[in-house]
Amino acid sequence: MTAGMEWSDGAPCHGNGDLFYPEDYGNETLQNAKIAAAKAICDACPVLRDCGRWAILRPEPFGIWGGMTVRERGRVRRRMGKSANPIGRSLQPCGTQAAIRRHHRKKEPLCRACHDASAVAWADKKAAAA
Template identity: 45%
Template sequence: MADVRRWGWQDTAACRGEDLVLFFGPDGERQPEREIRERKAKEICAACPVRTDCLDYAISRPEKYGTWGGLNEDERASERRRRMRRANLHRGVA
C-alpha cells in the first residue's frame, strides 16, 4: 500500500480541479497550440504552493508526459540531468 503522506501535497496543488488537457495536451497537438497551452499551465504552476514537491515527484518517476512543477517534458529532462551532475559532483564522481 502506498504511503498516503507521500501524496498529500496533491491536495493543495493549484492545478487540482483544472482540466487535465491543460497539463497533458491532446494527441496531434500542433506547436502553436502547445506553446499556448503550456504557457497557461505554467502560469498555474508558478503560483502553486506545492510546485517543488510536484516537480520532485515528476523527476523521480520520471514522468514522460505533461507539465509538472512548471516544466514540460524537455525541461524536466534537462533538470533531471542537471540534478544528476550536481549529485555526482557532491559524491566526487566525474
C-alpha cells in the same frame, strides 16, 4: 491518488488534466499556448517544488509538472546526475549542516535558514577556538 502524492490535494491543477497534458501534436501554436497557460498556474502554485521534485524523481513521462515540460525535466535530471536524491530518501531540512552542504555541493546560494545556521556554526567554532 498515488501514494505519496498527498501534497497535490490543494494544487490548482488537481482535476484539470486537459491543460496540464497539452499533447496537441498537430497544432504547435495551440500546444505552446496550453503549455504557457499551465506554467502560469504553476508559477503561483504553493506546491510547485513538491510537484517538480515528484516528476523529476519518478520520472513522470507526460505533462506539465512543477512548471516544467517533459524535456525541461529531462534537462534537470541530467544536471542532477549522481547527486539526484533517490526515491524515498528524505532530504534534511534547510537550517541543518546537511542542507548547507547540499547548497554548496549544488553551487546554490544559501537560503535564509541555512545562512543563519552557517553564521551560528561559524560563531560557535570561533568562540571554541578562543
